Amino acid sequence: QSILTQPPSASGTPGQRVIISCSGSYNIGSNTVSWYRQLPGTAPELLIYRNNQRPSGVPDRFSGSKSGTSASLAISGLQSEDEADYYCAAWSDSLNGHWVFGGGTKLTVL
Amino acid sequence: EQLEQSGAEVKKPGESVTISCRASGYSFSSYWINWVRQMPGRGLEWVGRIDPGDSYTQYSPSFQGHVTISVDKSTTTAYLQWSSLKASDTAMFYCARRVGSRRYWYFDLWGRGTLVIVSS
Numbered sequence: 001q002s003i004l005t006q007p008p009s010a011s012g013t014p015g016q017r018v019i020i021s022c023s024g025s026y027n028i029g030s031n032t033v034s035w036y037r038q039l040p041g042t043a044p045e046l047l048i049y050r051n052n053q054r055p056s057g058v059p060d061r062f063s064g065s066k067s068g069t070s071a072s073l074a075i076s077g078l079q080s081e082d083e084a085d086y087y088c089a090a091w092s093d094s095l096n097g098h099w100v101f102g103g104g105t106k107l108t109v110l
Numbered sequence: 111e112q113l114e115q116s117g118a119e120v121k122k123p124g125e126s127v128t129i130s131c132r133a134s135g136y137s138f139s140s141y142w143i144n145w146v147r148q149m150p151g152r153g154l155e156w157v158g159r160i161d162p163g164d165s166y167t168q169y170s171p172s173f174q175g176h177v178t179i180s181v182d183k184s185t186t187t188a189y190l191q192w193s194s195l196k197a198s199d200t201a202m203f204y205c206a207r208r209v210g211s212r213r214y215w216y217f218d219l220w221g222r223g224t225l226v227i228v229s230s
Contacts, residue, residue, distance in 0.1 A: 034216035036154075043204055043223050044146075044154065049216035087154050091215050098170050099144065099156035 002028055002092035004102035011108040017076040020105045022088035024069040028100065031091045033071040035064055038085040038104075047086070048073060075107070083109045111135035113143075113205050113221035120227045121195050128191040129224040131205030138186040139163040142208040144217065145179060145190045149201040159208065160188055195228045202226075 005023045012018040022033060035048040046055050048064035051071060063074045071090075075082055088102040116130040131143060145157040158169035160179045167179050180189045188205060203224050206217040 031213045032216070036217070038154075043220045044206075044217075045220065046216065046218050049210070049218070050214050055218065085153075089154075089217070091213070095171055097168060099159075101146075101154040101156060104153040 002094055002098070002100045004028065004088055004090060004100050006086075006088060006102035006105045008103065009106050009108065011110055012075075012078045013110045014078055014080065016078045017074060018078055018107065020073045020075075020086055020088075020107070022071040022073070022102050024071070024090060024100075025092075028090045028092050029069040031093070033064070033066050033088050033090045035071075035073045036087045036089065038087065040084070044087065078109055080109045083107055111219055113207065113219055115203075115205060115221040115224045118225040118227070120229070122230055123195055123197055123228055125195050125228075126191065126193045127195060127226065128189050129203060129226065130187050130189050131221050132185065132187045133207070134186065136207075139183060143179075143181070143188040144206045144208055145177075145188075146204045146206055147173075147201045148204065148223075154204075157190065157203070162186075162188065195226075197228050197230070199226060200228045 002025045032050045036044040037047045038044045051066040052064045061077045085104045087104045092100050112134050114132045119127050139162045142159045144159040147155045157173045160167045162181045178191045205221040207219040209218045
C-alpha cells in the first residue's frame with residue numbers, strides 16, 4: 001500500500017514561515033497532491049489542490065509545491081489561527097486505486 | 111453546496127448501523143462521494159468511495175468486507191453501513207466530494223462528520 005509521510009509536528013512564531021513536507025512512495029508520483037487543514041473539533045477543509053492551487057478564500061500566505069514524489073506546504077506570515085492539523089493526500093494507482101492521506105502534521109504557533 | 115451528515119450513533123459490539131450523507135446544491139450524480147475515517151486522536155484514513163451515477167464502489171483494502179457504501183439518487187444521499195460493529199470502529203466518519211479530472215482529483219467539499227461510538 002502507498003504511503004505519504006509527514007512530520008508529526010511543526011512549530012513557529014507569529015510572522016515566521018513554516019514548511020511542512022509530504023514524502024510519497026513511487027506510485028504516487030504521477031498524481032497531484034492536495035492539502036487539508038483541520039482546525040480543532042472541525043471537519044477538514046481544502047487548502048491546496050493540484051499541488052499548488054489555492055481555492056478562493058484561502059490567503060496567499062499558503063502555498064504548495066511538488067517535485068517527483070515529494071510535496072510541501074509553506075505557510076508564511078504565521079498567525080495564531082493557523083494552529084491546526086495539516087494533511088496531504090494523493091490518489092495512488094496501486095491496488096486498483098486508493099486514496100492515501102499523510103499521517104498529519106500538528107502545527108503549533110508559539 | 112452542502113454535505114449534511116446524520117447524527118452521532120452509540121452502539122454495542124455486534125450491532126449494525128448506517129450513517130448518511132445528504133448532498134444538496136449541486137448535481138449529485140456528477141461527483142464521487144468518499145468516506146474518510148478519523149479514529150480518536152488519529153489522522154485521516156480513506157474508507158472508500160461511490161460513484162452516484164452508477165453506484166460503482168471502491169474500498170480501501172483495510173475496510174473491504176467490513177463496511178458497505180451505497181447511494182440513493184432519489185434523495186441524493188450516500189450511506190456507510192456496518193452489519194457487525196466492533197469496538198475498534200469507534201471513530202468520526204466524514205463524507206467528502208471528489209472533484210477534478212484524472213490525476214488532478216481532490217476533495218473540495220466535506221461534511222461535518224458523524225461520530226460512531228461502539229461500546230458494551
